[in-house]
Amino acid sequence: MTKCLVKRTLFFLLGAIMVATAAGCGGASDTKKADTGKKISVKFSHVVAEGTPKGQAALKFKEILEKSGQFEVQIFPSSQLYGDKEELEALKANNVQLIAPSVTKLVGFVPAFQLVDMPFLFKSDQAAYNFYDGPKGQQLMNTLKSHGMLGLGWWPNGSKHLTNSKRPLKTPADVKGMKFRTQSGGVLDEQFKALGAGSQTMAFGEVYQALNSKAVDGQENTFNNIDTQKYSEVQKYMTISSHGRLDYVVITNTKFWESLTPDQQKIFTAAMTEASLFERKLADDLNNKSFEKLKSSGKMEIYTLTDADRTAFEKAMEPVYAKYADVIGKDYIEAARNSK
Ligand code: LMR
Numbered sequence: 001m002t003k004c005l006v007k008r009t010l011f012f013l014l015g016a017i018m019v020a021t022a023a024g025c026g027g028a029s030d031t032k033k034a035d036t037g038k039k040i041s042v043k044f045s046h047v048v049a050e051g052t053p054k055g056q057a058a059l060k061f062k063e064i065l066e067k068s069g070q071f072e073v074q075i076f077p078s079s080q081l082y083g084d085k086e087e088l089e090a091l092k093a094n095n096v097q098l099i100a101p102s103v104t105k106l107v108g109f110v111p112a113f114q115l116v117d118m119p120f121l122f123k124s125d126q127a128a129y130n131f132y133d134g135p136k137g138q139q140l141m142n143t144l145k146s147h148g149m150l151g152l153g154w155w156p157n158g159s160k161h162l163t164n165s166k167r168p169l170k171t172p173a174d175v176k177g178m179k180f181r182t183q184s185g186g187v188l189d190e191q192f193k194a195l196g197a198g199s200q201t202m203a204f205g206e207v208y209q210a211l212n213s214k215a216v217d218g219q220e221n222t223f224n225n226i227d228t229q230k231y232s233e234v235q236k237y238m239t240i241s242s243h244g245r246l247d248y249v250v251i252t253n254t255k256f257w258e259s260l261t262p263d264q265q266k267i268f269t270a271a272m273t274e275a276s277l278f279e280r281k282l283a284d285d286l287n288n289k290s291f292e293k294l295k296s297s298g299k300m301e302i303y304t305l306t307d308a309d310r311t312a313f314e315k316a317m318e319p320v321y322a323k324y325a326d327v328i329g330k331d332y333i334e335a336a337r338n339s340k
Contacts, residue, residue: 039072040264044098045087047079047204049228053157053286054100054248057279061098064271070264079205084184092148097256100155100248107185110143112328115336116245117187119317120310125284127339128156128245136335141249150257152250152269153276157222158287159242163235164218165211168303170239172196172316181207181219186327188220190320191244195313211235222246224283227290232299240304243313250276 062073106113122128132154141151176196182188192199211234
């Protein structure tokens, strides 16, 4: 366990240094970097509640970075400042300097990020972490550079599960005819299509209302998002399916990054590395706590897929691979599948 953590920490540091070095090259002129004594303002916008792994890690990052005395970090949680689509546009315009979207939401820039949505792909949380920290994960993160964005770290959340207001979902046939909210991208639409269900893409901030008004019947998310968004108030059933993942990449604007001195970039990178390690440890913990809370509240009827059920879902969702393997890249899929 400790050995594992040390290994992960090393990977992380290495990845972060590589990002910082690569981004630092060809950076800003020294005049731009003159120390005016004024603190550098960093706005961090995200869509989830503060009590989530992302919300807590953003606060941790602020705490660490501000200790340097050189930065002032403002955090805007719960889509207060921008929703899903707007936060990406705001980052590109440098109106915010940090966002941490679910990687699915980057599909408009790099379709390969939908890798995370491929059904039943990673063997475990650890396999996902190892993929992100390995060469293929770093390669994927670096694809953002050609879009004026710089990935600074992977912040995994965890496995997704299905909730709905209609009936218990035990077999693929139970899903037929329902309509689910999706985050974005064709893979998730295809996944529900493979189960004979419909889907509608919708910003995270609109999901509760859509479930409440029955504009959609269900959604898929981590235990912690289901809990902190209070979906159990408007959903009667939850199936523990772990059929896919929800993970984030922390992104900054390249121009902002290049306006920092090498020293400031180092401070920023170190704070991000520490916040990222904190986030990973927390994600597991908060998802477990949320699951216990959802269970003990008794508001939703909970069903856990058996091995046989799981195999049936895996088989039903198999067509997603035929359709999306080339869009995403077989090399990414292979690496993710083989990750341990
Ligand atoms: C969602 O839209 O369901 C998630 O991406 C929200 C989040 O950021 O966890």
